[in-house]
Amino acid sequence: MTELLNGKEFAKFHGQHLQAEIDQLKEKGIFPHFCVINIGDDPASAVYVRTKKRKAEKLGIQQDIFQLPSSTTEAEVFALIDRLNQDPEINGIMVQLPMPKHLDPEKVLDRIDPEKDVDGLTSTNVGRLWQGSHFVEPATAAGIIALLKHYGVELTGKNCVIIGRSNIVGKPLAALMLEENATVSILHSKTQNLARLTKTADILVSAVGQAGFVTKDMIKPGAVVIDVGINRVDGKLVGDVAFDEVSPLVKMITPVPGGIGPITVEFLMEGVIKLTRRQYGR
Ligand SMILES: Nc1nc(=O)c2c([nH]1)NC[C@@H]1CN(c3ccc(C(=O)N[C@@H](CCC(=O)O)C(=O)O)cc3)C=[N+]21
Numbered sequence: 553m554t555e556l557l558n559g560k561e562f563a564k565f566h567g568q569h570l571q572a573e574i575d576q577l578k579e580k581g582i583f584p585h586f587c588v589i590n591i592g593d594d595p596a597s598a599v600y601v602r603t604k605k606r607k608a609e610k611l612g613i614q615q616d617i618f619q620l621p622s623s624t625t626e627a628e629v630f631a632l633i634d635r636l637n638q639d640p641e642i643n644g645i646m647v648q649l650p651m652p653k654h655l656d657p658e659k660v661l662d663r664i665d666p667e668k669d670v671d672g673l674t675s676t677n678v679g680r681l682w683q684g685s686h687f688v689e690p691a692t693a694a695g696i697i698a699l700l701k702h703y704g705v706e707l708t709g710k711n712c713v714i715i716g717r718s719n720i721v722g723k724p725l726a727a728l729m730l731e732e733n734a735t736v737s738i739l740h741s742k743t744q745n746l747a748r749l750t751k752t753a754d755i756l757v758s759a760v761g762q763a764g765f766v767t768k769d770m771i772k773p774g775a776v777v778i779d780v781g782i783n784r785v786d787g788k789l790v791g792d793v794a795f796d797e798v799s800p801l802v803k804m805i806t807p808v809p810g811g812i813g814p815i816t817v818e819f820l821m822e823g824v825i826k827l828t829r830r831q832y833g834r
Pocket residue numbers: 599600603646647648649650671691782789808809810811812813814816817820
């Protein structure tokens with residue numbers, strides 16, 4: 553029988569621990585507070601920002617959302633980030649991606665103080681991640697590792713295959729899986745004969761952004777499949793994996809929705825708490 557890796561449930565479970573931590577901090581007079589900067593009017597970003605807002609409210613984390621017009625200049629974003637970096641009341645900052653094309657995302661992200669970098673995307677924190685000295689990780693990657701552990705999936709010595717080499721999912725997840733002693737391959741749009749490699753995967757992760765990308769001929773029977781894709785097809789939310797044909801072949805699989813999405817938001821909040829504790833030496 554195929555087991556569903558229920559992200560929504562895991563996020564709820566994990567949220568209880570996080571809630572206890574937050575309550576403890578509050579008893580000590582520490583009120584975690586983070587800021588989301590959203591530049592432009594990407595419709596998907598608007599949805600994610602709202603999701604984060606709801607989650608933060610539920611946990612009692614203070615949150616400010618800065619909605620900036622798509623015409624915002626680099627100097628203006630820098631000025632805002634500088635102000636938040638210097639504000640001792642602010643424990644975490646994130647800039648929603650994608651940002652308008654005239655802005656250089658690496659440069660904007662790098663303006664964030666690494667100590668307040670909730671997404672773990674500043675060059676300092678990316679360096680720390682690959683070095684093994686990290687204290688905050690990109691949320692999706694951290695959440696996937698925690699989900700696998702929660703469901704008792706061993707990573708040591710396993711073949712992990714990740715499709716997608718983005719800075720926010722593929723690359724950081726590879727670093728974390730390597731740290732868990734897995735053998736990791738990163739596949740991408742230029743990879744030749746993808747299926748030959750995906751068929752070796754004990755754990756297959758798809759972060760492509762294309763509905764129906766992962767088909768049954770790409771799967772090793774009994775594999776664990778993690779679907780990071782968020783695609784809208786006829787108004788419906790679907791992942792990258794052709795779920796109906798793939799799920800009968802595998803040991804475990806994440807659904808979309810209710811899989812990695814809710815876990816990402818949960819682990820962003822964990823990032824805020826980790827940074828808050830660190831800033832107060834707790
Ligand atoms: N700086 C930055 N950090 C991010 O973490 C970040 C980002 N930019 N840009 C976009 C991606 C995407 N992302 C998601 C968050 C929640 C759901 C989520 O909750 N999804 C629900 C469904 C929500 C719905 O119905 O639309 C689910 O899968 O069940 C999905 C995707 C965070 N991202």
